[in-house]
Amino acid sequence: MCGIVAYVGPRQAAELILEGLRRLEYRGYDSAGIAVRSETDGGTLHVVRCEGKLVRLEEAVRRAPPPGTLGIGHTRWATHGRPSERNAHPHQVGRVAVVHNGIIENHLEVRRQLEAQGRVFRSETDTEIAAHLIDSALAEGATLVEAVRRAIRRIEGSYALAILDAHAPGRLVVAKNASPLVLGLGDGETFAASDIPAILPYTNRIIAMEEGELAELTAGGLRLEDAAGRPVDRAPRTIHWSPLQAERGGYKHFMLKEIHEQPRAVEDTLRGRILADRSDVFLEGAELDDDALRAVRRVVLVACGTSYHAALTAQRWMEAVAHVPAVAELASEFRGRDPLVDEHDLVVAVSQSGETIDTLAAARLAREKGARILAVANVLDSAIPRAAHHTLYTHAGPEIGVASTKCFVAQLAALLLLALRLGGRRGTLPEPAFAGIVEALLRIPSRMRETLERCAHAPAVGRRFAAAGNWLYLGRGPSFPIALEGALKLKEISYLHAEGYAAGEMKHGPIALIDRNVPVVAIAPHDEHFEKMVGNIHEVRARDGRVVAVTDRQDPDLAPLCDETFVVGETIGPLSPFLTVLPLQLLAYHIADLKGTDVDQPRNLAKTVTVE
Structure with a gap:
């Protein structure tokens, strides 16, 4: 959560930093600010902060543009201290301005020590202690690099820091x-x-900076040090994303654009990982050799939120496709106990951002216990890949909407490749079955495009049901995680109460909720669970419930039972989640749009959850 932008060069820093912060709005925030060092008035630090949306900061900067070509900026998501201008970053203490992401765990202890030395705090944040520590070291004659190094030795917890010193022209740390x-x-x-x-x-x-590193930036380049202060020589990577990929492309919201980008996200994730003759798949970039795959006795998937629903889907694939025992766990719960994992387990840490703090902690814990760690992430060189033995990157491109869509289906594609590779290398997946799944997987992007075209009536369905305040989503087998995901999407962006359930559990409580005011979304592709799903729908109708069905073909037995129906493209049963999730995303989107919520940046949520 939060966003940092820092700049040193020939351009006016304020507008460039504001533009950078705009491109980080997807991370979630409640206040924002910038600090610019002026070259024209003796190195004065000009600090502008405000509570609320970035547009308020932009207006304040336009009224009195801070001059200078060296600056830092920040969007804050409150962790210590309520959202307010006083708690917004940058924090200035003496000659120093600091922005910070993360949580300083020992801030109360350090704050008391600094207050005992006579230092006065103006905010409720943990960040301000970093500014005081750096200012104190500078007052003792340290250089800016030395002062920052001293400060971070006193800090426990997580941090990304950017620091300006009024007495240090042309450089920041x-x-x-x-x-x-x-x-x-x-x-x-x-x-x-x-x-x-x-x-x-x-x-x-x-x-990408590594843990404990510090860098001094000038217009001419940078000097990078490791945690011990030793120089680090790391070549830059060339990123091939276009800035245009992060724009709306004519859609009303990023989320709607990203829903329609999902076929491409799957194609890009599969590209180069399947042999032309369909006889084999590769985990390109993962460097997970065949001996390691054959040694796997169990797969443990850890994740949070939407990534957890991808993990639940993959759990079924690991067992049905690879014939390997598998379990999917919420990372926050996995790390909160003493899990029984060892060197025979492959722990798969799934995270869109690669920075999710609970998933990162779960991966580190499993690694300490001897397990082999495979990261599945969308962001190059992010924290979880760096903590893992192996990484399987998805190639969804930048996802700006906070509610994940295209990264979810890209995760599904990557995880299915893993299941296929495991089954193939372990000899548990016969060649005809392997080839059939690969062939169906390669057809998925075209089936997704077909499905999106078939969902043109989603706005009308949204209008019909927008007044409902409570929803129930039901699915069986591979459709159960999709029921959870559909309910989550509606909650995230429309602020409506929705619950996802395994349909077989409906009679164990949720059936008491059903009446005409609680729409039921039934995910019922024609797989081995179809007849039981039709039975569940009959139970809903018997209680005057209204039904929105998601199925994969017109069915004379199903149609009369449903108020609305989405018919997705056809595929083999295990791959249905790629398709059945699409109308649920669109339904949630159109209801949220009708309600006028902030679809791309829902309240209280953030794209990258880096705090506990």
Whole structure:
């Protein structure tokens, strides 16, 4: 959560930083601010902060543009101290301005020590202690790099820091531990940011900082040090995302654009990973050899939110396709106990951002216990891949909407490749079955496009049911995780109460909720569970419930029971989640749009959850 942008170079910093912060709005925030060092009035730090949306900061900056070509900016998501201008970043103490993402766990202890030394705090945040520590070291004669190094030795917890010193023209310092920070090398200018899209319009030469590292940035380049202060020589990576990928492309919201980008996300994730003759699949980039795959006795998938629903789907694939025992766990619960994992387990940590703090902690815990860790992530060089032995990247491109869509289906594609590779290498998946699944998987993008075209009536369905305040989503087998995901999407962006249930559990409680005011979304493709799903729908209708069905063909037995029906493209049963999730995303989107909620940045949510 939160976003940092820092710049040093020939351009006016304020507008560039504001533009970078706009590109980080998807991370979620409740206040924002910038600090610019002026070259014209003796190195004064001009700090502008405000509570609320970034447009308020933009208006304040336009009224009195801070001059200077060196600056830092921040969007804050409150963790310590309520959202307010006083608690917004940057925090200035003396000659220092600081922005920070993360949580300083020992902030109360350090704050008491600093107050005992006579230092006065103006905010409720944990961040302000970093500003005081750095200012104190500078007052003792330390250089800015030395002062930051001293400060981070006192800090426990997670941080990404960017620091300006009024007495240090043409340079700034950044530091990182367990909170994302990337550096960008331009032509006579240097950047730092929480995520690549913030700086991609200016450079595609990116360096991802590692844990404990510190960097001094100047217009001519940067100097990177490790946690011990030793120089680090790391070549930049070239990122091939276009800045245009992060724009709406004519859609009303990023989320709607990203829903329609899902076929491409699956294609890109599969590209180069399936042999032309369909005889084999590869986990390109994962470097997971055949001996390691054959040694796997169990697959443990850990994830949060939407990624957890992808993990639940993959659990079924690991067992049905690879014939390997598998379990999917919420990362926050996995890390909260003493899990029984060992060197025979493959622990798959699934995270769109690659920075989800609970998933990162779960992966680290499993690694400490000897398990082999495979990360599935969409962001290059993010924290979870760096904590893993192996990484299988999805190739969904930047996902700006906070409610994940295209990263979800890209995760499904990557996880199915893993199941196929496991089954193939372990000899548990016969060749004809392997070839059949691969062939069906390659057809999925075209089936997804077909499904999106068939869902043109989604706005009308949304209008019909928009007044309903409570929803129930039902599914069986591979459709159960999709019921959970559909309910989550509606909750996230429309702020309506929705619950996903295994349909067989309906009679064990949820059936008491059903009446005409609680729409039931029934996910009923024609697989081995279809007849039982029709039975569940009969039970709903008997209680005057209204039904929205998601199925894969017109059916004379089903149609009379349903108020509305979405008919998705056909595929083999295990792959139905790629298709059945699409109308649920569209339904949630159109209801939220009708309600006028902030679809791309729902309240209280953030794209990258880097705090507990």
